[in-house]
Amino acid sequence: MHTLHVELGARSYPVYIGRDLFSDPELLCRHIRGGQVAIVSNETIAPLYVPRVREALGERQLITEIVLPDGEQYKTLHTFEHILDRLLRDQHNRSTTVLAVGGGVVGDMAGFAAACYQRGVDFVQVPTTLLAQVDSSVGGKTAVNHPLGKNMIGAFHQPTAVLIDTDTLHSLPPREFAAGLAEVVKYGLICDAGFYAWLQRAMPRLLAREEAALAEAIERSCALKADVVAADEREGGVRAILNFGHTFGHAIETAQGYGNWLHGEAVAVGMVLALRLSAQRGWVEPGAVGILEELLESARLPVNIPPDMPPSSFLDLMARDKKVLDGRLRLVLLRAVGEACVVDDVTTGELELLLRAAVGRADTTC
Ligand SMILES: NC(=O)c1ccc[n+]([C@@H]2O[C@H](COP(=O)([O-])OP(=O)(O)OC[C@H]3O[C@@H](n4cnc5c(N)ncnc54)[C@H](O)[C@@H]3O)[C@@H](O)[C@H]2O)c1
Ligand SMILES: O=C(O)C(=O)C[C@@H](O)[C@H](O)[C@H](O)COP(=O)(O)O
Numbered sequence: 001m002h003t004l005h006v007e008l009g010a011r012s013y014p015v016y017i018g019r020d021l022f023s024d025p026e027l028l029c030r031h032i033r034g035g036q037v038a039i040v041s042n043e044t045i046a047p048l049y050v051p052r053v054r055e056a057l058g059e060r061q062l063i064t065e066i067v068l069p070d071g072e073q074y075k076t077l078h079t080f081e082h083i084l085d086r087l088l089r090d091q092h093n094r095s096t097t098v099l100a101v102g103g104g105v106v107g108d109m110a111g112f113a114a115a116c117y118q119r120g121v122d123f124v125q126v127p128t129t130l131l132a133q134v135d136s137s138v139g140g141k142t143a144v145n146h147p148l149g150k151n152m153i154g155a156f157h158q159p160t161a162v163l164i165d166t167d168t169l170h171s172l173p174p175r176e177f178a179a180g181l182a183e184v185v186k187y188g189l190i191c192d193a194g195f196y197a198w199l200q201r202a203m204p205r206l207l208a209r210e211e212a213a214l215a216e217a218i219e220r221s222c223a224l225k226a227d228v229v230a231a232d233e234r235e236g237g238v239r240a241i242l243n244f245g246h247t248f249g250h251a252i253e254t255a256q257g258y259g260n261w262l263h264g265e266a267v268a269v270g271m272v273l274a275l276r277l278s279a280q281r282g283w284v285e286p287g288a289v290g291i292l293e294e295l296l297e298s299a300r301l302p303v304n305i306p307p308d309m310p311p312s313s314f315l316d317l318m319a320r321d322k323k324v325l326d327g328r329l330r331l332v333l334l335r336a337v338g339e340a341c342v343v344d345d346v347t348t349g350e351l352e353l354l355l356r357a358a359v360g361r362a363d364t365t366c
């Protein structure tokens, strides 16, 4: 087992990465303060992994199992309210711990409920998708979607521990696995050119879900994210680089109806667009875009926008992005591969040009 720490002073916490983590009940139990636990999962994950988590918890004063419907379309205020209803009905108090067992959707909603229930209770992440293991379980962003925008209602609420059992990845469907790889590629692009080069070599081993390659990808991704979060917990500055590709990606997810395009798929296309913009500015070699497209396609990810999204639809949705400041769109671009920056001087003309060219290459496969 590998352990790293997210250093946030009083809110610091460990991220454990390894196999068969629940065979040692003490690992989980040391992060649960009281006798009350609420396990939040969904209808797919509950039969696969909740029994093992329950066994590790042992006898407790109160254990509530909250099983949500599966899908990004349920990442809503309505589902969030359902979690709170269950906590109240079972009389959970301030010493309870919310335990999120699942992918990013479960983690984001359970975390938001933990942030709000009785003004904040403990929260432990047990991520079971690649995306959740490399990204959403670390850093404390929690949220639900709104029809007008992705993750628009939420809170920063750090977990008290993250338990990444890489064995859970063996039951993950290939499309979901690929979606997680998009966020892994993101880390290489924004802050670690060496990791990006490694990913180009290791992609076949990752796709074969070879244990050593997976462990390396997860450990490096979490370490990179932990450093960024430690430097800027609430996205006042540098943390925005973790949003590379997301301004375009979130527009795609919102326009397509949550769940039709997976988050990682939309981010993959968004990264291609953001890199193309960086190349147009002469900051990265023009050939870098082709290299990224090849890497993403080898991971079975889309690289082109959906066919029914005109530039106007992107521009409308992007104008609502959470990074907009004083009416100015802020985008994450690359000064070089491995070096992200945030800019606020991308003109509508520049964007229209980029998006019109993208319409010409639109994808019909997703
Ligand atoms: N908070 C953050 O920092 C952050 C970061 C990245 C993404 N996100 C959010 O995360 C969400 C995407 O997360 P995701 O990609 O994990 O999607 P997800 O949570 O929808 O899970 C993907 C699918 O895999 C199933 N599943 C989960 N684990 C499984 C397993 N081990 N075996 C079989 N099936 C399994 C789920 O039931 C679901 O059907 C989006 O809402 C995105 O906005 C948040
Ligand atoms: O942790 C972060 O910060 C990120 O931006 C990680 C992203 O991968 C993630 O999708 C996040 O939920 C996006 O945040 P948002 O603030 O743009 O909703």
Ligand SMILES: [Zn+2]
Pocket (backbone or CB within 6 Å): 135, 183, 246, 263, 267
């Ligand atoms: Zn993301």
